[in-house]
Amino acid sequence: MDIQPVLQQIPAAGAEALEAIRIQYLGQNGTLTAQMKELGKLDAETRKARGAELNVLKTELAAAISTRKEQLETEALNAKLANEAIDVTLPADPTYGGRIHPITAAMEDIAAALRSLGFTHAYGPEVETDDYNFTKLNLPEHHPARQDQDTFYLNPFNDEGSRYLLRTQTSNVQVRTLEGVKPPFRVMGIGRVYRRDYDLTHTPQFHQVEGMMVDSGTTFAHMRGVLSEFLRLYFGKPLKTRMRPHYFPFTEPSAEMDVECHMCRGAGCRVCKQTGWLEVLGCGMVHRNVLAVGGLDVSEVQGFAFGAGVERLAMLKYGISDLRLFYESHSAFLRQFGKPPVSAA
Ligand SMILES: [Zn+2]
Known part of the structure; x- marks a missing residue:
């Protein structure tokens, strides 16, 4: 074949x-x-x-x-x-560097604004006693305002019989400062606080900023001036402010402060719910009973104190409407609102 x-x-x-x-x-x-x-x-x-x-x-x-x-x-x-084969001359896929979380960025901005007004950092423990979280802030046991703050109590009591808890407010920093520092002083406390609350606008752990100035001759007018300047620095533009009478147990008189909406300059928008104003902080002249904790007499020194929610200040500044976004770690969200670290571009 x-x-x-x-x-x-x-x-x-x-x-x-x-x-x-x-x-x-x-x-x-x-x-x-x-x-x-x-x-x-x-x-x-x-x-x-x-x-x-x-x-x-x-x-x-x-x-x-x-x-x-x-x-x-x-x-x-x-x-x-x-x-x-890999073509090494092709452009690479975009990579995203780490960014400062919007809450951390807000805390840094708040601290920077207050530092420029002469406030220094003060600290208090997150595991606090009933005494420092409530009683010494003019909130004795059975005071009805205690009910407003759903507290995480821890079991043990300290030697004085005061119960341990997770602090519900950064105001414990005020008490500890009054006990340990002689006036005049301006201090700020920024940190985590805890409350038994979880829904669209509440998380069990959140952040507060607290400030206190004590000196002889401190008046309500000083408070208004300092807080207006603080808000101008934080939002980065001159904004009108207004005060409304309010009640806090640890200040008298007390007020809530609103700032002109920085998004619409008072015209009305989604962020300010068409009111033109944003509720930003609570404040007041330090109550004589609280000053007395530091052995201070209201006839000699006076002071003002204020407090605000860091999450709220961040939401208002960046126009974020859902609190939970801060804690869900979505990189697309964090890229959009987080700040680049100082060393990066
Ligand atoms: Zn607005």
Whole structure:
């Protein structure tokens, strides 16, 4: 038999054609295989000669197929490598560096504004006693205002029989300052506080900023001036402020302070709920009973104190309407509102 035509086809055959040729000649029912099977019918002499002849053909064909197969495999591999090669000259996917969380950024902005007004940092523990969180702030046991702050109580009592709790307000910093520092002073406390509350606008842990100034001759007018300036610095533009009478147990008189909406400048928008004003902080002249904790007499020194929610100040500044976004760690949100670290661009 003449295998020359097929030997010529092999070098150009694709993988499928090559397999077809292999089956056609060398498969179980292939032409060459069939002829080998026929050998048994021949006489010994002829069989020997024919067998040798067929073996040569078979070897030649198998070698040609195998060579072509290797060639095809090499080509396939090269094609695959070429396809999957990385073009190092292509621009990279965007990567995002870390950013300062909007709450941290707000705390930094608040602290910077207050520092420029002469306030220094003061600290108080987050695990506090009933005494420092309430009683010494003119909130004796059974005072109805205690009900407003759903407190996380911890079991043990201290040596004086005061119960431990997670502080519900940063005002404990005021008490500790009054006990330990002689006036005149201006201090700020910024940190975590805890209340048993969880819904759209409340989380069990949030942040407050607290400030207190005590000096001789401090008046309500000083308070208004300092707080207006603080809000101007925090929001980064001059804004009108107004005060409304309010009640806090640790200040007398007390007020709530509103600032002109920095988004619409008082015209009314989504952030200020069309009122043109934003409620931002509570304040008042330090109550004589609280000053007395530090052995101070209201006839000699006076002071004012104020407090605000950091989350609220951040929401107002950045126009964020859902408190929970701060704590869900969505990178798209944080990229949008977080500040780049100072060292980055
Ligand atoms: Zn507005």
